[in-house]
Amino acid sequence: MVTLLLDQAQLEIVLTRTERVLAAQREDIRIDRASIAKLQLTDEPTTWIRGVRAPGTHLPRLLSIGTWRSAQGRDFVAVRHGRPGVVIDLEGDERFSRLILSTRHGLKLAQALQMDDGAEA
Secondary structure (H helix, E strand, C coil), rough: CEEECCCCCCEEEEECCCHHHHHHHCCCEEEEEEEEEEEEECCCHHHHHCCCCEEEEEEEECCEEEEEEEEEEEEEEEECCCCCEEEEEECCCCCEEEEEEEECHHHHHHHHHHCCCCECC
């Protein structure tokens, strides 16, 4: 699905050209590492999706990608249904309150964030 890049300052969600079109995003998403409040591993990230899609793409039982809006804020979702992923709660980010992503590298991401005390896993 998406590629996650983590360095000392930020988490970058790299989208392919097709993913950008489906998600209605003009560029990759960069999140300040200090705004990551909590990371949770999940076997089914679709259960964490809340609110309504606006804008983005949802193909039932296949994929969900884009921005979802709810009373709790805006979430960026990039999920392939039936695949494991992560749910990252954010504090102080101006665009999103939560990231819901499919990735096989959730445990490695959690360990990398925990090594620097950047997040709670």
